[in-house]
Amino acid sequence: MSSVGGKRLRSSIFRPQSLLIGVVVLWFAALILVPTLALANKALEGGFRPFWNAILSSDARRAFALTIGITALATVVNTLFGLAFAMVLVRQRFWGRALADGIVDLPFAVSPIIAGLMLVIVYGPNGWLGSSLASLGWRVVYSWPGMVLATLFVTLPFVVREVVPVLREFGIDQEEVARTLGAGRWRTFWQVTLPSIRWGLAYGVTLTVARSLGEFGALLVVSGNILGRTQTATLYIHDTIEGFEPEGAYAASVVLAGISFVLLIGMEQLRKYVEVRESGQSE
Amino acid sequence: MGIAVRNLSKRFGSFQAVDNVSFEVPEGQLVALLGPSGSGKSTILRIIAGLEPADSGEVELTGEDATNLPVQRRGVGFVFQHYALFRHMTVRQNVAFGLEVKKVPKPEIQRRVDELLDLIQLAGYAGRYPSQLSGGQRQRVALARALAPRPKVLLLDEPFGALDSRVRDELRTWLRKLHDEVHVTSLFVTHDQQEAFEVSDQIVVLNKGKIEQMGPPQWLYEHPASPFVTEFLGAVNVLPLDSVLSMDEVREEAPLPLDLPSQDGPVMIYVRPHDLDVLRESDGRPGWFANLRRLTPLGGLVRLELRLHGGTDILVQLTRERSQELGLVESEDVFVVPRNWKVFHDPGESLVPDYVI
Numbered sequence: 001m002s003s004v005g006g007k008r009l010r011s012s013i014f015r016p017q018s019l020l021i022g023v024v025v026l027w028f029a030a031l032i033l034v035p036t037l038a039l040a041n042k043a044l045e046g047g048f049r050p051f052w053n054a055i056l057s058s059d060a061r062r063a064f065a066l067t068i069g070i071t072a073l074a075t076v077v078n079t080l081f082g083l084a085f086a087m088v089l090v091r092q093r094f095w096g097r098a099l100a101d102g103i104v105d106l107p108f109a110v111s112p113i114i115a116g117l118m119l120v121i122v123y124g125p126n127g128w129l130g131s132s133l134a135s136l137g138w139r140v141v142y143s144w145p146g147m148v149l150a151t152l153f154v155t156l157p158f159v160v161r162e163v164v165p166v167l168r169e170f171g172i173d174q175e176e177v178a179r180t181l182g183a184g185r186w187r188t189f190w191q192v193t194l195p196s197i198r199w200g201l202a203y204g205v206t207l208t209v210a211r212s213l214g215e216f217g218a219l220l221v222v223s224g225n226i227l228g229r230t231q232t233a234t235l236y237i238h239d240t241i242e243g244f245e246p247e248g249a250y251a252a253s254v255v256l257a258g259i260s261f262v263l264l265i266g267m268e269q270l271r272k273y274v275e276v277r278e279s280g281q282s283e
Numbered sequence: 284m285g286i287a288v289r290n291l292s293k294r295f296g297s298f299q300a301v302d303n304v305s306f307e308v309p310e311g312q313l314v315a316l317l318g319p320s321g322s323g324k325s326t327i328l329r330i331i332a333g334l335e336p337a338d339s340g341e342v343e344l345t346g347e348d349a350t351n352l353p354v355q356r357r358g359v360g361f362v363f364q365h366y367a368l369f370r371h372m373t374v375r376q377n378v379a380f381g382l383e384v385k386k387v388p389k390p391e392i393q394r395r396v397d398e399l400l401d402l403i404q405l406a407g408y409a410g411r412y413p414s415q416l417s418g419g420q421r422q423r424v425a426l427a428r429a430l431a432p433r434p435k436v437l438l439l440d441e442p443f444g445a446l447d448s449r450v451r452d453e454l455r456t457w458l459r460k461l462h463d464e465v466h467v468t469s470l471f472v473t474h475d476q477q478e479a480f481e482v483s484d485q486i487v488v489l490n491k492g493k494i495e496q497m498g499p500p501q502w503l504y505e506h507p508a509s510p511f512v513t514e515f516l517g518a519v520n521v522l523p524l525d526s527v528l529s530m531d532e533v534r535e536e537a538p539l540p541l542d543l544p545s546q547d548g549p550v551m552i553y554v555r556p557h558d559l560d561v562l563r564e565s566d567g568r569p570g571w572f573a574n575l576r577r578l579t580p581l582g583g584l585v586r587l588e589l590r591l592h593g594g595t596d597i598l599v600q601l602t603r604e605r606s607q608e609l610g611l612v613e614s615e616d617v618f619v620v621p622r623n624w625k626v627f628h629d630p631g632e633s634l635v636p637d638y639v640i
Contacts, residue, residue, distance in 0.1 A: 173367035174369055177363065178369075180333075180355075180357075180359055180360065182384040183384050196371060
């Protein structure tokens with residue numbers, strides 16, 4: 001019996017599918033898994049105490065607070081704006097719609113550093129808008145508003161891109177029926193449209209959050225990287241990596257990566273849970 | 284009047300979808316808007332509902348002018364071809380939607396939903412989601428949802444178009460029975476002549492945005508006012524005047540029952556396949572000698588394809604009994620006698636692709 005089982009196992013190892021699976025798993029491991037484990041290992045090298053101290057240092061704490069604050073603000077604004085924009089793109093006909101559709105993808109095409117530079121040109125102290133805003137006492141660049149703007153720019157497409165196809169597929173029939181049943185615009189949106197696009201929306205929001213947490217290039221240019229004032233978690237990592245206390249960098253990296261990872265996993269689980277509950281609502 | 288529509292017109296770009304249409308649906312009747320695609324019927328329905336603004340004209344619902352009212356305030360129930368149920372809500376929540384908008388108290392909503400679920404025979408399905416229902420069930424829920432807030436008027440846009448034929452037949456009968464119980468003024472759109480006949484009290488026949496004719500189904504069938512209506516409401520043979528004038532066996536004593544129109548111009552004769560009788564030999568009545576090209580049994584009826592000696596091809600429909608009585612064989616020569624026909628000016632082209640009952 002066991003020899004038969006062994007023979008089966010041996011022959012299966014050499015079948016093309018298993019080979020392919022093996023290659024894919026190896027690739028995944030080499031590219032993602034191993035570096036991640038190496039990072040975690042490095043961060044906890046000196047033991048748990050130094051790791052914990054590094055995270056709780058005031059610089060690190062301020063950096064994370066700033067990152068979370070910017071992420072929250074950028075996500076809320078881009079969700080609202082993205083939803084509105086998606087509704088307009090899908091439901092309205094207007095001249096330049098194809099153009100608007102293309103522009104939404106612009107942040108993908110532009111390197112974040114260039115995005116940061118563009119923002120400095122416009123909103124910097126000598127910039128087109130920056131100079132007028134400065135006379136009003138508002139500093140945009142080298143301060144948190146500029147960083148929020150930069151994050152808004154790079155995460156602009158996510159909500160729009162995830163919502164548009166879902167909205168399009170959803171069609172307007174249900175909305176029209178709701179109106180014949182007496183529902184006004186707001187109720188129709190809230191009770192009919194929004195629930196139907198919630199997964200596209202949720203996914204877009206998750207991508208926005210993940211991207212915001214990890215934004216670096218644009219923030220580097222726009223923030224001036226002032227320690228304690230305009231230094232986000234990513235900028236903090238950048239600084240400490242070259243300095244005398246690389247433990248700060250490793251610790252912060254692990255925490256940041258951990259947050260994103262948990263986010264994405266939680267999102268996937270939630271999605272599966274709801275799908276099961278509503279027994280395959282997509283039709 | 285349940286629904287009154289006056290001088291309605293609507294254009295999409297350069298396409299005139301609805302052209303000065305006026306008609307009335309009496310209170311409590313079930314009327315069909317029948318026509319080929321592109322005839323404007325769905326557009327008219329949507330204008331009545333308020334989902335589409337008309338370029339000009341008025342809409343009146345139960346005697347009140349509704350032309351400038353937004354959809355929400357018109358009190359219409361609408362049923363779409365593809366159900367348009369709220370997928371993320373249960374059957375109960377779907378049906379209750381209109382009542383919740385009106386802020387009806389919860390116990391009353393509960394009662395009304397139960398009442399309707401009984402009416403549509405889906406009493407145990409309240410907790411199900413649309414994805415768990417069959418097409419026919421979904422459409423019934425859509426109907427219940429539309430009826431829940433007691434609308435003044437019920438509008439249905441090709442309600443059975445998305446269902447397969449057996450379910451369609453069942454639901455047609457069911458809709459008619461439902462209407463007999465509920466008596467809401469109803470207007471439904473269809474391109475299926477048979478459906479319109481089975482379900483409606485009256486039919487409005489539309490073509491290219493204009494009304495061709497309106498009336499009860501059987502009356503329309505027997506008294507069509509135009510070539511289009513004749514051709515659309517059932518199979519019909521279209522014969523040029525010469526064929527008729529050159530009929531065999533025309534004699535003084537048995538003149539042609541032909542009322543030619545007073546104006547000049549080419550004229551066509553329209554004869555229904557079941558208004559032709561077939562004999563083995565001439566019996567003295569005006570008729571044609573013809574050759575039987577093909578005989579197709581269709582259950583209770585038999586279809587004969589005949590070629591007249593003049594060269595024209597015609598279709599004749601006989602009952603199974605009559606066909607058996609005659610005992611015909613293909614390529615036999617026979618004599619065809621018309622019982623009834625209609626005369627119209629030649630419209631120039633065939634208005635309608637081959638629609639056969």
